[in-house]
Amino acid sequence: MSDTGGVREVKSAARTVELLELLAARGDRPARLQELADQLGVPRSSMYALLQTLIARGWVRTDITGSLYGIGLHALLTGTSYLDSDPRVRVVRPYLDEASQALGETIHMGRLDGRNVAYLATRESHEYLRTISRVGRRLPAHVGALGKALLAERDATDLPEGPYEALTPHSHTSRASLLADLAEVRSRGYSIDREEGVLGIVGFGFVLRYDSPATDAISCSVPRARLTPEHEAQIITVMREIRSKIEATAPGTGGAPHWR
Structure with a gap:
């Protein structure tokens, strides 16, 4: 686990940010579960649980089949808040x-x-x-x-x-x-x-x-x-x-x- 300013990095938080950044970088190219698990080097089950948590909170969206994932509306709202502030x-x-x-x-x-x-x-x-x-x-x-x-x-x-x-x-x-x-x-x-x-x-x-x-x-x-x-x-x-x-x-x- 890496150090940040003398404080140990929180692995779950780092993984969440990495996932959001990855989805944001893909733009209009939605990703599948296995792609995300492979790119971030985490078990498929752990990635699925993280995605479902972020979907429930609006940070990630999924299609009607539940097999494709993209960045969610709350990412936009947070970005707009940054600009406004x-x-x-x-x-x-x-x-x-x-x-x-x-x-x-x-x-x-x-x-x-x-x-x-x-x-x-x-x-x-x-x-x-x-x-x-x-x-x-x-x-x-x-x-x-x-x-x-x-x-x-x-x-x-x-x-x-x-x-x-x-x-x-x-x-x-x-x-x-x-x-x-x-x-x-x-x-x-x-x-x-x-x-x-x-x-x-x-x-x-x-x-x-x-x-x-x-x-x-x-x-x-x-x-x-x-x-x-x-x-x-x-x-x-x-x-x-x-x-x-x-x-x-x-x-x-x-x-x-x-x-x-």
Whole structure:
């Protein structure tokens, strides 16, 4: 049993979280009992009992045959509560609206989550449809504008050796390649994702330095076919202004909890 901050991990709690994370990661692909038991390395009978407990409490759902399992409604309700209770998200949302109206493009807010970035808020462009940017989605930090803006704020020793997962032919797959890119991010003051996460989409990421080390960033995504030099310059100007407004407005910790 592993240690967490000097306290022994509760095995049943860890198994429950692992199951929920596994179901959430599958998205619209429901799982069967044996799949879940095999992937988590637990007896089939124990997995069945855990699933039934979570179904009764709304955290897992099953189909009418009782043979397929997926993430339940209470996971959404809890996630929504996280967003509603986060003061940073509340501050950033109106500025995402402002950026979206000024640029006509899709604007995101994301937060570093280990080696991934979680999308916390999104304003979609009416000009094109995105399928990867919904709130709650996680992407590897090394493939997107949000993640690279945040990784550039951290020490190079924090990066794993690799090789890294490639989501497109343009993704960084080596530590050396990513480090060279992050050096450019620090030099110019923002990140550029040229089809590294999604083919046909270019992103520009701007870290929010209201915390140290920074954990949040905003980005603008635009179809490559529509990205002219003039529009790119406009995006950079507007997003820099939006970042400055957010950093000037974001509340200090005050009497509120300082989450880690």
